[in-house]
Amino acid sequence: MTEYELFAVELAREAARVSLPYFRGACEQVDKGGADGFDPVTEADREAEAAIRRLIADRYPEHGVIGEEYGEDRPDAEHVWILDPIDGTRAFIAGLPLWTNLIALRTADRLAIGLIGQPYLDEIFLGGPSGARLLRGRAETPIAVRSCAHLNEALIATTDPDLFTGAELGAWTQVRAAARLARLGCDAYAYAMLAAGRIDLVAESALKIWDWSALVPVIEAAGGQVTNWRGEGPDAGGQILAVGDARLRDQALVALRRAAN
Incomplete structure (x- = not known):
């Protein structure tokens, strides 16, 4: 893996460490949807993004960040991390293991690395310069789409x-x-x-x-x-x-x- 792919995995592990203990447990939530309908955000969302941002700031202080919970920080930087700490918050609060941690790296306006992590299933789907693979535990398995003509x-x-x-x-x-x-x-x-x-x-x-x-x-x-x-x-x-x-x-x-x- 490249340096940034390894770091994306590190970020996913940190997001999992923070968010997983709240899953199917006590977790404060608020509705940010208002008149547009129920749109929950939980303390797991906020704490996971905050933890990811801290790691980025410590390792790559010149990088930018765009996140769902805490907005933009240097969005015009050459390297920008784009974060959804918990995608599928409705599934999260319902106890369904279909929520994910989403992490992307945009370099020079091109999406270079993407990661979809599901901590409860111990799955990280990673795509980038080294190809696409599923990381589960210590195992790495290449993944590929399937043929479907019609x-x-x-x-x-x-x-x-x-x-x-x-x-x-x-x-x-x-x-x-x-x-x-x-x-x-x-x-x-x-x-x-x-x-x-x-x-x-x-x-x-x-x-x-x-x-x-x-x-x-x-x-x-x-x-x-x-x-x-x-x-x-x-x-x-x-x-x-x-x-x-x-x-x-x-x-x-x-x-x-x-x-x-």
């Missing part, structure tokens, strides 16, 4: 169709009707399963930069693709399409483009 053969996923707008929901419904099987509620863990060759397509909307940045290097290193709903690179619009087999992209975009922002 949408009617695909297993697809999204977190919750209720999160789509009207036009987006119509587009998702069309993609789902064409697919073989759809799974819901997996948050970022669905992207890890795509990189590992278990899921073929994931479509979501309203994602923030910390929600999707870590996913891109993992999936690309595993041989997949991540775009927006116009078929271009992911952007601030927050509509994400991830596919393991590039042949699925254009099939899904027939529907998704109609609702692209």
